[in-house]
Amino acid sequence: MKLTELFQRKEFVITSEVGPVKGCCRNGQPEFVQEAKSLKDYVHAVNVTDNQSAKMRLGSLAASVLLKNQGLEPVFQLTCRDRNRIALQSDLLSACTLGIDNVLCLTGDHLRQGDHPTAKGVFDIDSVQLLSIARSLNQGNDLMGNDLTQATDLALGAVVNPNFQPLDLQLLKMEKKLASGAQFFQTQAVYDVRLFETFARKTEDFGVPIQYGVVIIKSPQMGRFINENITGITVPQWLIDEMAAASPEQYKDKAVEITTRLLRQIGPMVQGVHFMPLGWSDVIPRVMERLRSTCQCGG
Amino acid sequence: MIATTKKLLDEILEAMAGFQKVGLVGCDGCAKVCMTGGADEVAAMAQELKKQGKDIVFEATPERTCNVVKAHPVLEPLKDKMQDTDAILVLGCGGAVQVARQLTEQYGLFKPVKSGLDSVGHMDMVVAGQVALEQCQECGECILNDTAAICPVTKCAKSLLNGPCGGSEEGKCEADPSRDCAWVLIYNRMKALGEVEKLKKFVAPKDYRKAAKPRTLYIKEGRLA
Numbered sequence: 001m002k003l004t005e006l007f008q009r010k011e012f013v014i015t016s017e018v019g020p021v022k023g024c025c026r027n028g029q030p031e032f033v034q035e036a037k038s039l040k041d042y043v044h045a046v047n048v049t050d051n052q053s054a055k056m057r058l059g060s061l062a063a064s065v066l067l068k069n070q071g072l073e074p075v076f077q078l079t080c081r082d083r084n085r086i087a088l089q090s091d092l093l094s095a096c097t098l099g100i101d102n103v104l105c106l107t108g109d110h111l112r113q114g115d116h117p118t119a120k121g122v123f124d125i126d127s128v129q130l131l132s133i134a135r136s137l138n139q140g141n142d143l144m145g146n147d148l149t150q151a152t153d154l155a156l157g158a159v160v161n162p163n164f165q166p167l168d169l170q171l172l173k174m175e176k177k178l179a180s181g182a183q184f185f186q187t188q189a190v191y192d193v194r195l196f197e198t199f200a201r202k203t204e205d206f207g208v209p210i211q212y213g214v215v216i217i218k219s220p221q222m223g224r225f226i227n228e229n230i231t232g233i234t235v236p237q238w239l240i241d242e243m244a245a246a247s248p249e250q251y252k253d254k255a256v257e258i259t260t261r262l263l264r265q266i267g268p269m270v271q272g273v274h275f276m277p278l279g280w281s282d283v284i285p286r287v288m289e290r291l292r293s294t295c296q297c298g299g
Numbered sequence: 300m301i302a303t304t305k306k307l308l309d310e311i312l313e314a315m316a317g318f319q320k321v322g323l324v325g326c327d328g329c330a331k332v333c334m335t336g337g338a339d340e341v342a343a344m345a346q347e348l349k350k351q352g353k354d355i356v357f358e359a360t361p362e363r364t365c366n367v368v369k370a371h372p373v374l375e376p377l378k379d380k381m382q383d384t385d386a387i388l389v390l391g392c393g394g395a396v397q398v399a400r401q402l403t404e405q406y407g408l409f410k411p412v413k414s415g416l417d418s419v420g421h422m423d424m425v426v427a428g429q430v431a432l433e434q435c436q437e438c439g440e441c442i443l444n445d446t447a448a449i450c451p452v453t454k455c456a457k458s459l460l461n462g463p464c465g466g467s468e469e470g471k472c473e474a475d476p477s478r479d480c481a482w483v484l485i486y487n488r489m490k491a492l493g494e495v496e497k498l499k500k501f502v503a504p505k506d507y508r509k510a511a512k513p514r515t516l517y518i519k520e521g522r523l524a
């Protein structure tokens with residue numbers, strides 16, 4: 001099922017995210033598949049990250065297929081960091097062939113923070129170009145204009161970071177992604193409601209569905225770690241303080257409370273939500289149940 | 300210029316192991332500017348190798364060792380001395396080492412030619428005698444006219460052509476927060492120039508044939524192959 005069909009039906013689209021395991025999965029069911037399965041009744045689809053943070057893992061396409069085989073709807077994340085234009089196009093053909101319906105086109109994190117910092121980054125093309133290439137494949141042609149025996153049929157997603165300063169520069173890129181074929185957007189994690197409001201206001205005329213992205217903050221330490229080490233996301237002091245005021249056994253309850261509150265405030269501004277639980281997927285059912293009980297959004 | 304750094308002495312000694320009589324070739328061009336292979340550094344290396352028990356047969360520092368026009372007139376008269384060496388150590392960029400090797404072959408010599416430096420980029424001196432920056436990687440189809448004279452191919456850590464990634468924070472680059480995000484620089488300058496609209500244009504994937512190595516330039520025809 002393509003996410004675009006859900007957006008067309010005016011569904012509030014809920015996705016989460018899992019990171020493939022660092023290892024082969026020939027024997028047994030890996031934990032990330034279990035994790036995704038536990039969300040089956042709560043989300044429309046599950047993103048599968050692509051060697052996230054430049055850490056080498058099971059490929060996102062293979063992992064997406066594992067989810068598909070379990071009856072889940074994967075969103076195959078595809079980055080430009082590790083593949084040139086031939087490999088990217090080939091992987092898009094493979095994805096569609098293997099039954100994938102949704103692909104999220106990204107540039108990819110830089111290698112510097114990964115577990116193979118000595119590798120050569122590819123970055124042959126950028127995310128805007130990737131979207132335009134994926135759109136061509138959907139129309140039956142490769143980048144060089146050669147005919148395909150069969151066109152792909154993929155819903156194309158992209159990402160945007162509302163935290164970016166200057167925001168207008170990020171929006172300029174977002175518009176280019178839109179013009180190049182992006183059909184929906186998932187945002188980077190945002191915790192500042194006012195900031196998100198500005199972003200939502202500036203993008204409402206774009207007419208493209210946007211899913212609010214939220215990383216579940218698991219502890220005050222994690223909040224501080226993100227601020228010190230992860231660029232592009234800011235965890236506000238109020239959130240860190242609120243977590244710190246709870247005892248460690250209560251962190252998960254707090255995470256549920258804070259995430260629910262953020263969604264109540266930001267949900268009405270967007271067409272969906274994208275959770276990045278980083279292993280704490282059990283927070284999502286609790287958040288969704290709370291939201292359903294108050295029918296604010298995501299019902 | 301081609302920027303260079305010195306190899307560690309141990310690495311040089313390993314490369315020169317077994318060669319008693321050594322000829323030293325520096326470069327009074329870029330390597331001099333980088334303080335890695337000018338006449339002074341060649342003299343210092345000669346001292347060091349002598350301390351290690353080697354014999355220095357000759358020292359030479361052409362003005363541009365990567366250029367046969369400059370290197371040949373200096374090295375040709377040293378042919379006999381070169382013949383007398385067990386190996387030649389070049390304190391120059393990778394190009395200088397290979398031009399020196401080519402000249403020895405031209406002189407009918409078959410001598411090991413070794414490198415004492417690491418070449419680290421085509422760089423521009425931006426703070427006199429202190430800081431050199433890599434700003435161009437000779438991609439073969441220059442887009443500076445469209446990017447306010449700031450090169451995203453080189454100065455953006457991901458060589459993005461259509462705008463920034465999402466990783467920049469406070470104007471700094473995701474890959475190295477000590478560096479400015481090239482796209483924030485480009486945007487600010489385009490804005491000041493009243494040219495932001497131009498950034499909305501889709502930039503197609505680059506034609507990397509123009510950057511495919513090794514390239515040859517036929518100077519008289521201005522032809523690249």
Ligand code: SF4
Nearest residue numbers: 435436438441442450
């Ligand atoms: S675009 Fe950048 S890399 Fe290419 S020639 Fe111009 S300055 Fe050099």
Ligand code: SF4
Nearest residue numbers: 455464472473480481
């Ligand atoms: S932060 Fe800026 S310079 Fe660094 S990789 Fe991203 S766009 Fe390029």
